[in-house]
Amino acid sequence: MSAHPVPTLALRLARLVPGMGVLDPALARAIEHEAVAVERPAGAVLFDTGSPCSGLLLLEDGLVRVSRVAEDGRELQLYRVEPGETCVLTVSCLLGRADYPARGVADRAVQGVYLPAPLFERLSAASAPFRAFVFQAFSERVTSLVDLAAAVTFGHLDRRLARALLERVRTSGRIVLTVTHTELAAELASARESVSRLLGGLADAGVIEQGRGTVRVLDKPRLEAMAGGAPLTH
Amino acid sequence: MSAHPVPTLALRLARLVPGMGVLDPALARAIEHEAVAVERPAGAVLFDTGSPCSGLLLLEDGLVRVSRVAEDGRELQLYRVEPGETCVLTVSCLLGRADYPARGVADRAVQGVYLPAPLFERLSAASAPFRAFVFQAFSERVTSLVDLAAAVTFGHLDRRLARALLERVRTSGRIVLTVTHTELAAELASARESVSRLLGGLADAGVIEQGRGTVRVLDKPRLEAMAGGAPLTH
């Protein structure tokens, strides 16, 4: 397809993992053999509740939403995985040989490098930078999960909504978000009507501006104040 | 604090970590030098929100409650650490060099082996069993955090209360729990009155029996049904 040579998997991996420059040749060969280049379209289910975990996907591009689904169909977004990040649950399941307790869906088309479990273990045993990378990301996620639990318990919906909006501003880099009230409600495990009412309030207060399927953030500082100032993964 | 007729620290460590039998002599020496035997009375605060994490405590005896405290003083128990377990947050903070996002309090008097960060890193680099031990525990905790978030979001108080009771039955091994309504309320980030009413209902239904400062679980299966996926009959 491509006229120019595609980077090797080891190279693509090295780009994702800071400090992982020089590799043992045997290890590099193992990567070429065992790692897999992955591309999935938006909407694809990457893993689901109860399914076993066979390896770790390192994201180069796209966005993955990881969410817990209740019996009644309601859904709580646990976190989102962006390029350069890792999926805690996947690492967790790999380390503990457990099944996934949640669902991962490609929010935007996904491209990355997939490391099957044996390769993952070999890498984490052999490469300190790889370990550091995985566990650093891991650590941030655990904190964010704790934050989530606290936000759901203490924080009221307005606060969580503010956080969700800020999160989207941060990851998209734009202040005009293309998101429907229904989507936000699903993300927060709430009801569309509640979200609509709150957004209406924010619009009245001049914090945001609404369009059909869009939200424009006008007053980010105010939104941050509402979110409660809690540090949400830089 | 060294030469004693008591087991060496390396030995105590080996008892805690399955499969960690034979150690490199240099490593064993490092453990003797750097690890610290720790004993703290019930009620002692082992770490608190915002404080840095300097090492990992492996519990030999006692019980640690890890909870997130809100601004208004309400408290949500994230999990409890029992002997043989590790504290996710501690490991997480160690790995990510982050500050604690929660508070850890000795619920019963605590005894254990404390591994300062450098020693922890050395051990996790050198010993596969140690890595496996830490990360296995880590994995379980992450799952339990996800469960917690889901329970708080979807589950109602009765369900969470049932879980809390069962958890205590499990860890104490006895069906007569010495726990006050106030304590349960704090654990669930709820109100004492709510807990009292729910417990009253359970007593009426014959699921439990109450005393002053005690709860006797009579019908564990029924309690489990409540804690599980069964819809609540009101």
Place this chain on the structure above:
DNA sequence: ACCGTTGTGTGACCGCCGTCACCGACGCGC
């Protein structure tokens, strides 16, 4: 036996938010 402390029961009130019902607004295809 007295009294303070701690644990529990109970009624009243109310706010948040989930649910139901419905309608209007916008977009798209034909």
Place this chain on the structure above:
DNA sequence: GCGCGTCGGTGACGGCGGTCACACAACGGT
């Protein structure tokens, strides 16, 4: 234009559970 699906706004209602304000019982110390 017309129909229709998606999106959003609004009112009504109700339940869970948090808060307040008590009353009271159990235990402990002196």
